[in-house]
Amino acid sequence: HFLLSTVPALTVEGPFALEAEFQADSDPSKVNLIIGAYRDDRARPWQLRAVVEAKRQLRVESSFHEYLPLQGSREFIGAAKRLIFGDAIVNKISESIASIQTVSGTGANSLIAKFLDKHTRCGSIWLPDPTWVNHKDIWEVNAPRIEMRCYPYYSDSTQAVDFDQMLQTLNDAQQGDAILLHACAHNPTGQDPTEEQWDKIARLCQAKKLFVIFDSAYQGFASGDLDRDAWAVRHFAAFSDLEIAVCQSFSKNLGLYGERVGALHVVMTRSPPTTATHVQNRLVDLHRAFVSMAPLFGCRVANQIFQNQELQDMWQADLTTMSGRISSMRNALYSELLRLRTPGDWAHVKNQVGMFSYTGLSKEEVKVLRTKYHIYMLPSGRASICGLTNTNVKYVAQSIHKVVT
Numbered sequence: 001h002f003l004l005s006t007v008p009a010l011t012v013e014g015p016f017a018l019e020a021e022f023q024a025d026s027d028p029s030k031v032n033l034i035i036g037a038y039r040d041d042r043a044r045p046w047q048l049r050a051v052v053e054a055k056r057q058l059r060v061e062s063s064f065h066e067y068l069p070l071q072g073s074r075e076f077i078g079a080a081k082r083l084i085f086g087d088a089i090v091n092k093i094s095e096s097i098a099s100i101q102t103v104s105g106t107g108a109n110s111l112i113a114k115f116l117d118k119h120t121r122c123g124s125i126w127l128p129d130p131t132w133v134n135h136k137d138i139w140e141v142n143a144p145r146i147e148m149r150c151y152p153y154y155s156d157s158t159q160a161v162d163f164d165q166m167l168q169t170l171n172d173a174q175q176g177d178a179i180l181l182h183a184c185a186h187n188p189t190g191q192d193p194t195e196e197q198w199d200k201i202a203r204l205c206q207a208k209k210l211f212v213i214f215d216s217a218y219q220g221f222a223s224g225d226l227d228r229d230a231w232a233v234r235h236f237a238a239f240s241d242l243e244i245a246v247c248q249s250f251s252k253n254l255g256l257y258g259e260r261v262g263a264l265h266v267v268m269t270r271s272p273p274t275t276a277t278h279v280q281n282r283l284v285d286l287h288r289a290f291v292s293m294a295p296l297f298g299c300r301v302a303n304q305i306f307q308n309q310e311l312q313d314m315w316q317a318d319l320t321t322m323s324g325r326i327s328s329m330r331n332a333l334y335s336e337l338l339r340l341r342t343p344g345d346w347a348h349v350k351n352q353v354g355m356f357s358y359t360g361l362s363k364e365e366v367k368v369l370r371t372k373y374h375i376y377m378l379p380s381g382r383a384s385i386c387g388l389t390n391t392n393v394k395y396v397a398q399s400i401h402k403v404v405t
């Protein structure tokens, strides 16, 4: 008769369970390629120089801890909007963008799912296959009314975006469906559409009147340049008749993972300005029931950087440092596999972008890497390149070599 006695059992799986297994592993040669968080060349967390300087300038010990407004910090939202859409678009259509500060990217994804479920007639959400492991749970939990569908995104045989299959499948999408796209540095594959392919996707969304959701968690991590990595979002936003949402995370590009800094923007160019107000108020209303308002501290740090040119320059240099180290580790792993004459074509390791490599290793090979060599990555074969260092990259290459030969 107790309520709790009927709670069904659940085995905890996924990246965080694997991380616990890694922490418990006492082998000195263990390597962590699991979690999508930047690490320095000693495999340790790294504070961005811009963040260290922003915190120093803020003199955090003397600051108050008041609630933010429900919509979030006005300065933060304004700057976040300009970072993703660029000045030209914001100056043109600012009145048509509803924005709210969220509990980072996860909060933004959850809020748009809740919003579409409760306040629109959205029929299906189309997710890429594969996608970030949390997307399915987010939509299942927050949008029970909306049917979840998948479109093929990646071909294992060509190790590239499966563009033809993707477009063919999306032909089944109906007016009023939503489609989720990764703005850049697709997680887990590290493969983004070309500009020409992005344009075709935009035209398909326009023709079919699909609601487009960009998940932008890696702006600055694909190319090292914030503007270049926003290309797809800006290209879509320049269409005059697309409805777009952007789930924006600053976890990775500011290294503010635990501070939960993010925003959700909803763009509706064709609608009268009153629509943006309705959407804005509904988002705030839903968010109030859900978490009230987003947290303050990380947003304060981000604001300090956004409002100060010197700190922005430092931030850009930090992005170059992070993307440069990732790129050099990709090259190191690739060269080592080539030197060892490891069977297979490993060019994808250096050509993919962002934090991850979709290695192409099978579930079984991933398991042997873990159990025999203490190298941890996701069962899908996704390896976080940030876990590689000049000290361990040879060991990782040698272990992969042994596992696949």
Ligand code: PLP
Binding pocket: 036, 103, 104, 105, 106, 107, 132, 182, 187, 215, 216, 217, 249, 250, 251, 257, 262
């Ligand atoms: N979206 C994608 C594709 C991600 O990879 C992640 C994090 O790994 C997120 C969103 C959300 O991250 P956060 O909630 O820390 O902003």
